[in-house]
């Protein structure tokens with residue numbers, strides 16, 4: 299009797315919520331967006347995981363909506379597909395997924411052609427937190443992940459992330475230079491990186507990346523399974539968001555981008571100016587040791603107005619300690635000044651630490667803030683005194699800078715900085731051990747070649763010149779093809795090795811720039827664009843068969859903003875709107891706004 303009453307009231311509650319939910323799900327269906335599924339979000343870690351997935355979806359220009367299991371109760375796979383082109387199912391926040399929701403994801407993919415990205419541990423636990431013998435989505439993924447293990451073995455372990463081939467790594471958005479000879483992901487100064495994996499067995503998925511390290515036994519790391527319905531599942535056997543939280547951005551970004559662009563073909567705002575690739579060459583002038591090198595580089599024509607650099611200078615007269623006279627001395631007309639006067643015509647001048655390169659690098663952590671600030675100000679003021687322009691870029695000498703310093707730089711008007719973390723990734727807002735510097739300043743991570751970052755390191759590491767040249771060409775092509783921004787850095791040098799490397803890079807960039815595939819610019823120029831682009835609101839709606847209606851709005855102006863939608867290869871189409879430049883590339887239609895309007899409506903119609 300009692301039980302009946304309880305179930306009746308639960309039923310009653312359920313039907314009310316169902317009506318409410320249906321109401322919110324019955325709106326216009328044509329808007330194309332990503333569903334970010336979050337089953338639990340209570341602990342600090344769960345909130346941070348949600349935050350980084352949202353951050354990257356925003357930075358990559360995808361429209362998305364967070365969905366909770368409560369909203370999905372009673373939904374059909376068909377309706378879910380009408381609302382969401384793709385489902386992203388992050389780690390940790392979905393380990394306790396209700397079985398109805400797992401069933402719904404099954405139907406969504408199997409019967410309705412939905413695309414789902416499953417990360418690490420979805421549906422691996424019972425509601426009471428107990429581990430399930432088999433995760434509810436493992437047959438859909440085609441991988442038995444979180445496989446129970448025999449005694450003496452850990453369920454979660456650390457192993458490599460090896461792609462089946464170099465081409466696959468590249469297709470999956472791994473920046474050239476980040477894969478070693480075994481196609482394993484590696485990092486600046488570390489070599490092969492170890493990632494957290496669960497013990498898994500491939501059933502009938504296609505393995506894209508795996509770990510066969512000492513303990514890995516061919517453990518699948520990334521897999522895909524494609525269904526006749528057109529549905530597809532990508533499974534990533536790594537806690538991707540967790541890596542973004544500790545200064546490794548590329549791991550989450552590459553997998554998320556590949557899934558949403560190549561599998562789900564979700565429309566996006568391209569996060570680079572004019573929808574082209576972008577490259578930054580950041581030159582660090584740390585002291586007065588580089589005058590000769592700068593002179594040689596000038597004489598060899600390596601500074602060119604159409605290849606503007608980010609040139610960062612430590613501007614004081616000293617380097618190690620007060621009075622050593624080893625500095626660049628930006629204001630002195632017998633030392634740095636004449637160089638600076640020439641260099642300012644070939645890019646943006648930024649600050650490289652505070653006044654005395656090595657003194658600042660070694661002492662910034664222990665210096666009273668007031669003192670450190672004063673050194674930064676001296677540095678910046680000296681550059682302004684010579685160039686007459688504000689300093690908007692920064693790179694710290696040797697290592698990470700304290701968070702307070704970041705806020706100070708922001709107040710000085712700096713919008714971009716060189717960053718040793720997140721190696722190989724595009725400009726982003728880093729997170730280190732839960733710390734977040736906010737969204738105003740853009741970090742430009744180094745794109746390394748294997749263990750090396752600058753050309754001098756490559757020379758010391760005895761990398762062959764041809765290998766460096768090949769990497770630079772691959773990197774520029776990668777940025778152009780992926781329509782993304784990458785940064786490399788080095789110091790002025792007069793060795794044959796470094797001069798040849800800089801020349802090879804510039805020649806390749808110049809050629810691609812002429813073809814309109816890429817732009818080379820200082821980091822502050824990209825940061826201005828990214829800050830403006832972040833204010834864009836847009837919507838892509840399906841109209842009938844194969845037609846689209848697109849609305850864009852940005853109070854700061856839409857010029858050079860590109861929206862991309864997938865039409866398919868060899869399709870004839872019409873873009874009905876003024877001031878829009880459109881290109882069809884590999885089935886994607888890229889539409890770039892060419893005038894500085896605040897609102898734009900575009901109609902894309904299939905022709906013939």
Ligand SMILES: [Zn+2]
Nearest residue numbers: 582584695696
């Ligand atoms: Zn330096």
